[in-house]
Amino acid sequence: MAENVKEVVIPQEQAIFWLDKNGCWHNANGKFRHKKIIDYFHACIQRDQNGYYLYQENENYTEKVYFPYEDQALFVFDVVRDKGIVLVLNTKKQIKLKPKNLFIKDDSLYMQMGSETIKFAEQGLMKIAQFLEDENDQFYIRYNDRRYRIPTRQALSPKSPLNRTNSNKARKSRKCG
Numbered sequence: 001m002a003e004n005v006k007e008v009v010i011p012q013e014q015a016i017f018w019l020d021k022n023g024c025w026h027n028a029n030g031k032f033r034h035k036k037i038i039d040y041f042h043a044c045i046q047r048d049q050n051g052y053y054l055y056q057e058n059e060n061y062t063e064k065v066y067f068p069y070e071d072q073a074l075f076v077f078d079v080v081r082d083k084g085i086v087l088v089l090n091t092k093k094q095i096k097l098k099p100k101n102l103f104i105k106d107d108s109l110y111m112q113m114g115s116e117t118i119k120f121a122e123q124g125l126m127k128i129a130q131f132l133e134d135e136n137d138q139f140y141i142r143y144n145d146r147r148y149r150i151p152t153r154q155a156l157s158p159k160s161p162l163n164r165t166n167s168n169k170a171r172k173s174r175k176c177g
Contacts, residue, residue: 023075076124
């Protein structure tokens, strides 16, 4: 790439697309439908001190578009058994399941990885379900011949500054697919 590359940064408020609570991309025309575009957007997700953005390099410039998201920017889309349980994220990154880092919030399953929270999308949840157990309204995961309790966390208030929902972009969401 050329040395004189300009960086274009688009703030979240100016982004014309957003990620819904189910991991589906949307714009003013509705939910994205083309798999190649959806996969490309997911693969371009990166994070810095200012938040999550899509990154791409062009011949004369790089582009960072910070985008709004209703719940999380990272999702578990697939679960693979390979020397344990491997989670495949929407970004295509693969990480090992950390059962002690799982939690439930608003009837959804999440995993905390350092400062990042990863939500199980419907397809990821369906794949991990074979390892989940429900006993007296408490969920557990069975992993490596051990049983781990999955705690429930309180949801943030919709007005909380920690809630990442961008009210201008928040839309009713349906499952992806």
